[in-house]
Amino acid sequence: MPQRRLSRASALALALVVLAPPAIAAGEGEGDPPPAPIAAPAITVVRATAAPIAQRASVTGTLTPRETVSVGADVEGLRVEALLADEGDRVEAGQVLARLAADTIEVNLARSDSQIARAEAGIAQAEAQVAEAESAAVEAEAALKRTQALSGKGIVGQEILDQRVSGAAATRARLVSARxxxxxxxxxxxxxEAERRELELQLSKTEIKAPTAGLVLQRQARLGQIASVAGGALFEIARDGEIELDADVSETVLGALAKGQPVTVTPAGGQPVQGTVRLVSPRVDQATRLGRVRVALPASDTLRVGAFARGVVETASAQGILVPRTAVVTNERGTTVQVVTNDVVETRAVTLGLADEARVEIREGVAENESVVARAGTFVREGDRVRPIEADAATVTAEAAR
Known part of the structure; x- marks a missing residue:
């Protein structure tokens, strides 16, 4: 009997050890709290929004005049005695820019007047001689007729007739000479008179005038300088004051540009001005792979020829679903966006549309107001449970632009 009770007690103790909880088996106290569950990571998300977007291309170049007009001297050897325009002046067509000394031409004009007067006197003298020769010719012809009549009757000899014939011929010759x-x-x-007109033309050209309205870009003329036709231009004028941006763009961008597109041009150190594409070159330089674009700009005193400028051209626009650029991941598997639905990350393939500096259009794959991970592909993967923290889309976009 004592042995039977001992074996039953031993069996009960063994059962208690086998069935005891692990915590008790390990010696833990029954009052310790259970371990806390792992918290889901906080992830910044933004909502996909429907908004307009414009795709832009950047062009850089130099401000140049649309057309340059060179103004020089048309007379040789005259001294510049007055300058009436300077660089930066806006001038009208016909406005006097400089005046040359005209004293030499005025002396030649006086000489030409005396030559004209002398020629007029010579004409008067020749006319008098013609009148005298005509009178002598009439008298000689009358004498010849009388002598011929008398010679036919035998009253006058052949010698006298010959004299009358010779005299009439001489008077006719004098008349021809007088005429x-x-x-x-x-x-x-x-x-x-032709020489005088030439001198008058030279006198008029002593006033160097602007052939067209415009902006004086450069003045080479100096007081006291001897003007020369071969000496080059005295003034350079931007016709009508038109300044353009002469820019070079890559061949990949050139195809998106077209005449008439609006351009925002910012000169170095200046304020932006609005222009339009005036010319897109039909050829690309084989060495640089660049094409040429000319952007017409409005007249402005802030534009400086030769200054560097940057232009932004709007090449396309659309209304679509937009997300920050940072929300899009492109790799060998394609283009994806991470969407958060019910606190779970889902990776979706998307089709992109237009893009600007900070946003991109999603044409397929994401609906309006869906939450997308602001910085995709860095912290979470497909199927991860997260704690989404919604951020302002404008703030995220501004950070992406920077």
Missing amino acids: QGIALAEADKAAA
């Missing part, structure tokens, strides 16, 4: 003298005198007068 040629008139023609010569008139030719001298015409030459003197």
